[in-house]
Amino acid sequence: MGANVAVEGVSRGYGAGASRVVALEDVSFTLAPGSFTALLGPSGCGKSTLLHLLGALDRPDAGRVLVAGRDLARFSPGEEDLYRRRTVATVFQFFNLLPTMNALENVRLPLLLDGASVAKADARAKEALLEVGLEGRERSFPYELSGGQMQRVAIARALSGSPELLLADEPTGNLDSKTGGQVLELVARLHRERGLTVVMATHAAEAAAVATSVLRLRDGRLEPRAS
């Protein structure tokens, strides 16, 4: 079910001249299908930049990013949209739910965008919400939910479309440690049950512990792999 990921000599910088910031420098690694990798490093080390590259939200200055064997930089705009709808799903630190939609509507949106009928999308979204333990909150708006619940909705949204690659950017960064732990458990469980490839960025070693492997980033460079 999961996609394999290959990052080959990737660099990405921002700005020019004296104010140029190199966010990633010559980063290479591969991830096996169905692996759960934690991207660990302090704030500003380039984690989000890397996840954006994996999500086809951004393109590297140098090097290649391959997901399921396809070079993301070569996507046409249409292929890019399709990739974001079908292959990859993202969970963010600030949950990023659409404030104008309720839980169910948030979860079913990617399905609708992918052409599902409202009836079918509703059924799948309900299942996904059940899976993350939010049955009965379908009609709640984001502001009516706690942080943990919002993150669960975001996870349900990410999984409703059966992606092959799940990207999580500091998913517990905005939660207290108890709810954070529950969210991590949920991610770990879904990973186990669905066998999709997961990449989770975090600055906390405890969070990284739920992953099966850890990549350490420091100032845009990958530290030697320690298993």
Add this chain to the structure above:
Amino acid sequence: MSVRHLSLPLAVRPARRDRLRFLLTLFGVAVGVATITAIALANGSVLASFSASVDAVAGKASYTVSSDAGSLPEETLNRLAWLRGIGGAAVPAILDTALTKDTGDVVEVLGIDPLSEALVREHAVSQSKEVRRAGAADLSRLAQLLEPGTLVVTEPFARAHGLAVGSELGLVAGARDHVLRVVAVVASRGAAESSAGSIVFTDLANAQELFGKKGRLDRIDIVLPEGLSTESRTRLEEEIRTSLPEGASVGRPSRRTETVERLVRSFRVNLTALGLIALLVGAFFVYNTLLVSVLRRRTDIGTVRALGASARAVFGVFLLEGALLGVLGSALGLGLGILLAKAALFAIGGTATQLYVPTASPRLFLSPVTLALSFGTGVVASILSALAPALEAARVAPASSMRTGSLETAKRSSAPRFALLALGLFAAAAVAARQEPLAGLPVFGFLAVFCVVAGAGLLAPLAVTVAGRLPQRPLARLFGPEALIAQASLQGSLSRTSVAVAALTLALSMMVGVAVMVGSFRGTVVRWVSDTLRADLFVSPAGGKSGASFGRLPDEAIALVAGVPGIAHVDPYLAISALRNGAPFTIGSGRFEVLAANGTLPFLDGRPAKDVLLAARAGGEAVVSEPYAVKFGVTTGDLVELPSPKGPQRLRIAGVYSDYSNDRGTVSIDRDLFQSLYGLTGASSLAIWLAPGTDPDLARMRVLAAAKGRFALRVHTNVNLRKEVLRIFDQTFAVTWALEGVAIAVALLGVFHTLLALVLERRREIGLLRVLGTSVEGVKKAIRYEAAALGILGSLLGLATGAALAHLLIHVINKQSFGWTIATEWPAGFLAAAFTGVLLATLLAAERPATVAARTDPARALKEE
């Protein structure tokens, strides 16, 4: 922390960042203020110049004697001879209007009595043979100058027409050409200041001859000895009154201005109400902009509150911001208004026939009171609109970091409350619409209009909420998932989207209301014209540039026209204006037997004109126009009292006919009765029926040929006159259309501005949509759907509200202001065009916001926080 310290971070800096929106708001306020300013200034200038002319002509006169109907008999002067015995004077004059032969301009002609003139008016001769000889001249000399066939002109008039002492001036008066020789030029002082110098002076007998007023006077100015107590002045006034013959009255000279003021009042009030509605759109803008500011700056407000700023200070900041928007917008509006007023006065171009005041070129008079009032209205409206947003801001809890979303959803529950309030307003409107006019003005009618408009605005949140509840499945099936995104966003920003809908509703409803009213009015007039304008030719004295006709056709002209081959019947129409309780109306006359045989006059009760007119002629009765009946509250069978030189005449009303040509109201009587009462000859115009088989155009040429060199006539064929009537009608309502157009444009800017603000504010959400796999096209589509929804909701509400307004305008406001019955017509084509036009325009307004939205870089949008 005080308002002073908070203003910079909370109000000024954000405004600078959000320049476009603030500029649009300023513009919205400015348009409203400009409209009311322009209307008030143009109107005020016309009245001021009229009043100045009245004062200039009145000179030192304490009282003026004039006729209640037509002119005074010359012997009135003898009855006032006793004034000389107490050191006063009675100075006779003719005051009428002529056209210059060279340019066709309107010029006032004052016929003066050389012997007594100096007692009342000042004239400063600046150029004459006398002056050349003696080096100076006073009025007694001027008097000696005026021989038959001569006149005195003012300096500006001499300049405009290239005249000097000795030159000749051609004038058209009473449809005849006259040539007069200039004997002196007077400086712009005293009476010469009247009509901005467009006045000439001639000898009394000369003027009587010119205007066919032999043995008649237009006015007698009364000068009282100086130093009289108020008491003795009042006593003298009473004595003068008792000396006067029937049908003449005495009053302050300013009475004429008051009469004119009454005439233009309805017109002005109607226009001003339209202007106030434009201002209402501006006020909506202020409300919207400030509410958005408050919503956006909730976090900042929470922070400053946590730092110790009081709720009152926060309230003050936003109120101040509203006031500032009001001050700047109103200042801009005053400037625009002055320009508009200038343009309007220029368009009036020397004759204010629309306003019934034939004064020459009114100059723009910048009344400080008018300017201050318009400015104040704009500022107060802005401050009132800022109240709600400022309260909203004051309610933000310290350090609250509530998101916009929470407030918006909380707002949703206020939609039903607003709707209830709207219902209350509609009920109030229904009650107000049934009230009688106040002082002849449809005050309650306008109140009803405001209630309906405000109620419709309050329905907007409900409309948006209903749209938000539309079933999703068919929406998604028909329009794709983007429709659901648009639906959620529409609902999620209820306070903004509903304001945009409200602004559209407002503007469109006014346009629809006015369009239906004007369309119906036009239809009614077209029908009326085809019913009443049955004669083949219409003849009147030439009107020059003004388009209006002045003076009377002499009897010889009538005889001449009647003798032209092919002409079967001539109905001479002769009218004078009269006063009833200070309100002016028209007394008209015609040959009822000719009208009965050939023409038609639509009587309200449906009786054939023939029967009513012949009965009226036989019984010495009158027929009155609908505006007269409505204005003075009379109907068939009642008595009308006509002032006349033979004493007040009480005539029975034989019938009420519809008339859309004159809103003063007309009492019409048979020509024989009229002539026996008023002793007037000639005609204001002639209706001519041709012998069967005569070509109207040919007959027209024959009439003109016969008159050539003797009378200056204007001859219209039937077809021609109908066209002319509609041209004047359309011209009258052109201003109205311009105002409506402005309101719509402002509302569309509002849609643009709402969408753009929403897009800028939702960068993050749009980025997220892109992350979730929405294509660029999809994002654009969602924005366009949102615009379309705003357009559709605004149009539907606007059309419904417009229908209600049309009803009020036709049956309450017009009826009460002018006394006209208008048959409602629904211009389906126009309404459909308005609906599609607004929809297309909203879509067009969405293009730029859609492009901005599509450009959102998801990675960057997500990193912002």
